[in-house]
Amino acid sequence: MKTPAPDFQTTDDxxxxxxxxxxxxxxxxxxATLARAEREAAQLVHQARAEARAVVGExxxxxxxxxxxxxxxxxxxxxxxxxxxxxxxxxxxxxxxRREAAKRVGGVRGTDRYAAVRERLERRAxxxxxxxxxxxxxxxxxVVARAxxxxxxxxLTALADRALDxxxxxxxxxxxx
Amino acid sequence: MSPSDEIEYTKVRELxxxxxxxxxxxxIGWDEYVRITLASGERRxxxxxxxxxxxxxxxxLEGTAGMDPEGxxxxxxxxxxxxxxGTDWLGRVCNGRGGPLDGGPPVFGSDTAEVGGAxxxxxxxxxxSEPVLTGVGAVDALTTLVRGQKLPVFSVAxxxxxxxxxxxxxxxxAAGEPFSVVFAGMGLTHADASFVxxxxxxRSAAGELVLLLNTADDPVIERILTPRIALTVAEHxxxxxxxxxxxxMTDMTTxxxxxxxxxxxxxxxxxxxxxxxxxxSDLASLYERCGRIRGRPGSVTVLPVLTMPAGxxxxxxxxxxxxxxxxxxxxxxxxxxRGVYPPLDALxxxxxxxxxxxxxxRTRDDHLDVAAQLLAALARxxxxxxxxxxxxxxxxxxxxxxxxxxxxxxxxxxxxxRSDEPRxxxxxxxxxxxxxxxxxxxxxxMLPAHLLDAHGAKDTPDKEVSS
Numbered sequence: 001m002k003t004p005a006p007d008f009q010t011t012d013d014x015x016x017x018x019x020x021x022x023x024x025x026x027x028x029x030x031x032a033t034l035a036r037a038e039r040e041a042a043q044l045v046h047q048a049r050a051e052a053r054a055v056v057g058e059x060x061x062x063x064x065x066x067x068x069x070x071x072x073x074x075x076x077x078x079x080x081x082x083x084x085x086x087x088x089x090x091x092x093x094x095x096x097x098r099r100e101a102a103k104r105v106g107g108v109r110g111t112d113r114y115a116a117v118r119e120r121l122e123r124r125a126x127x128x129x130x131x132x133x134x135x136x137x138x139x140x141x142x143v144v145a146r147a148x149x150x151x152x153x154x155x156l157t158a159l160a161d162r163a164l165d166x167x168x169x170x171x172x173x174x175x176x177x
Numbered sequence: 178m179s180p181s182d183e184i185e186y187t188k189v190r191e192l193x194x195x196x197x198x199x200x201x202x203x204x205i206g207w208d209e210y211v212r213i214t215l216a217s218g219e220r221r222x223x224x225x226x227x228x229x230x231x232x233x234x235x236x237x238l239e240g241t242a243g244m245d246p247e248g249x250x251x252x253x254x255x256x257x258x259x260x261x262x263g264t265d266w267l268g269r270v271c272n273g274r275g276g277p278l279d280g281g282p283p284v285f286g287s288d289t290a291e292v293g294g295a296x297x298x299x300x301x302x303x304x305x306s307e308p309v310l311t312g313v314g315a316v317d318a319l320t321t322l323v324r325g326q327k328l329p330v331f332s333v334a335x336x337x338x339x340x341x342x343x344x345x346x347x348x349x350x351a352a353g354e355p356f357s358v359v360f361a362g363m364g365l366t367h368a369d370a371s372f373v374x375x376x377x378x379x380r381s382a383a384g385e386l387v388l389l390l391n392t393a394d395d396p397v398i399e400r401i402l403t404p405r406i407a408l409t410v411a412e413h414x415x416x417x418x419x420x421x422x423x424x425x426m427t428d429m430t431t432x433x434x435x436x437x438x439x440x441x442x443x444x445x446x447x448x449x450x451x452x453x454x455x456x457x458s459d460l461a462s463l464y465e466r467c468g469r470i471r472g473r474p475g476s477v478t479v480l481p482v483l484t485m486p487a488g489x490x491x492x493x494x495x496x497x498x499x500x501x502x503x504x505x506x507x508x509x510x511x512x513x514x515r516g517v518y519p520p521l522d523a524l525x526x527x528x529x530x531x532x533x534x535x536x537x538x539r540t541r542d543d544h545l546d547v548a549a550q551l552l553a554a555l556a557r558x559x560x561x562x563x564x565x566x567x568x569x570x571x572x573x574x575x576x577x578x579x580x581x582x583x584x585x586x587x588x589x590x591x592x593x594x595r596s597d598e599p600r601x602x603x604x605x606x607x608x609x610x611x612x613x614x615x616x617x618x619x620x621x622x623m624l625p626a627h628l629l630d631a632h633g634a635k636d637t638p639d640k641e642v643s644s
Contacts, residue, residue, distance in 0.1 A: 072379075076375070076378045076379060076382075079378065079379075079382040080378055080382070083268070083279070083381075083382055084279065084280050086281075087277075087279050087280050087281030087282070088280045088281070090281055090282050091277075091280060091281050091282040093282075094282035094283075095282075128183055128184055129184070146187075148188075148201070149186060149187055149188035149200065149201030150184055150185065150186055150187060150201065151184070151185045151186075151187050151250055152183055152184055152185065153183075153185065153214075153250075154183075168261060168285055168286060168287060168288075168289070169261070169263060169265065169285045169286055169287040170285075171282070171285050172265065172285055
């Protein structure tokens with residue numbers, strides 16, 4: 001029995017749906033891959049943009065925080081500077097008051113009242129150290145009395161200092177209204 | 178001026194370290210304050226450590242360097258140290274004995290007060306009832322500080338207790354009422370002193386702070402005076418000037434060591450770990466000066482900070498402090514190692530007066546419930562962690578695993594805070610809620626249903642914790 005020769009036309013026709021289907025499937029695959037690639041690309045771009053936005057946002061926040069820190073540091077320094085100037089000025093005023101007070105009290109020495117003041121101071125010294133105390137004139141005016149192991153300084157400068165120490169809050173009137 | 182103050186004693190038997198032994202004295206008492214004049218005119222100060230017959234042992238605050246025994250004139254004041262008191266102290270930076278460090282004149286006051294002070298009469302004490310908000314979330318939410326309370330911070334060397342003390346001093350408020358802080362630094366290194374000055378600069382400039390800095394190289398007797406001066410100034414600001422005053426004292430262990438040194442110099446019989454036998458009553462004489470007084474405005478709240486040598490909570494200083502104070506804030510090396518600031522050991526910390534100063538009408542209605550639930554859940558989380566160490570995390574039940582998430586959220590979202598960040602109580606409690614909502618609703622049994630509804634508690638919360 002002889003095999004009939006293949007009918008190419010018929011085979012071609014018969015394979016045509018397969019070919020079409022393969023082609024369609026290939027196109028569909030390609031399109032799906034393309035779509036997926038586009039989707040992934042879009043997603044990546046989106047993600048990258050979001051990350052970029054986050055980085056920029058974070059950098060801005062960090063920058064603002066650094067700026068705020070730096071501004072606060074500057075403010076703190078400026079306040080400290082201003083405060084130390086105010087306090088230094090007050091101290092200078094206070095020391096000037098002490099100097100002036102010592103000068104004025106020392107000025108008593110050149111007046112007629114000094115003899116009476118000195119006598120009172122001497123009496124006070126003997127009261128504190130006993131009648132045997134050795135009393136001498138202080139170079140700044142007033143007296144210094146000595147007894148064995150004890151001493152009383154009733155010089156005019158020491159008296160002025162002690163009077164100022166007792167003034168307490170009144171001194172504040174130098175810089176407060 | 179008393180007559181005795183005018184007499185200067187000139188016979189010095191010996192100079193020994195910081196001590197001057199003065200001979201020929203009469204009528205001198207312990208702790209008397211002494212003004213010492215040198216032949217050069219230089220003025221120094223001292224305190225009588227011991228007096229026996231005609232001898233007085235004086236510890237010189239500025240030290241005895243350069244002193245010639247032939248040229249020392251000591252005038253005894255007849256009483257312990259008195260300091261001027263008043264609002265002049267506000268905004269000033271002084272050393273441990275109240276001398277100015279800020280370049281200003283001495284501090285003046287309309288009145289003076291003895292630094293020894295006296296504890297408040299128990300009958301006249303007003304029970305504490307309002308909070309002092311520190312701006313530190315974990316402290317405010319879990320161990321609320323109450324006006325008039327004494328609440329110590331227990332820490333160990335290496336933990337950021339000084340940062341926490343400075344942060345609280347910089348941020349604390351009393352609901353808009355006049356508020357001041359007295360910060361007494363004792364035995365601070367120069368770096369620490371400088372850190373404290375910087376951290377508190379803003380408050381100091383605002384005239385709300387008194388800063389007393391006794392550095393590590395200052396004489397020990399000055400360290401004993403520092404907290405007393407701080408409390409004396411605070412008492413006047415509170416009870417006369419009608420302010421709520423927070424006194425931060427750090428580091429009380431250094432103070433106790435100074436006390437030990439002075440006690441040894443006085444030849445007293447040492448007690449536990451060579452601290453004097455009266456350490457308890459001495460600490461109490463400081464801590465008990467806080468409070469509120471019936472019929473007087475203002476309050477004094479005390480926050481002592483102490484380091485426990487080798488982390489030993491049974492060491493005499495934390496041990497005796499714990500007897501006197503009303504709770505404690507404990508810092509933990511483990512929490513610190515996890516990078517959390519402030520490294521609070523929430524389960525060991527407690528404010529005994531919290532219920533009097535927090536909750537409905539005082540802070541927020543849900544405050545006490547949330548705090549109790551946060552701690553209860555943390556205690557369970559701690560047990561779960563121990564269990565996980567034994568059996569592995571995979572063997573834990575889903576609920577138990579939630580507790581591990583909760584602990585993480587508690588530390589990262591609730592407890593952790595920047596050291597320059599003031600956090601208000603609302604924010605802290607909301608963060609507490611966020612941590613709690615990592616747990617299933619069924620586990621939040623200490624919270625009322627309406628609060629759980631309002632915060633949207635679910636039986637199966639989302640795994641992720643928002644931060």
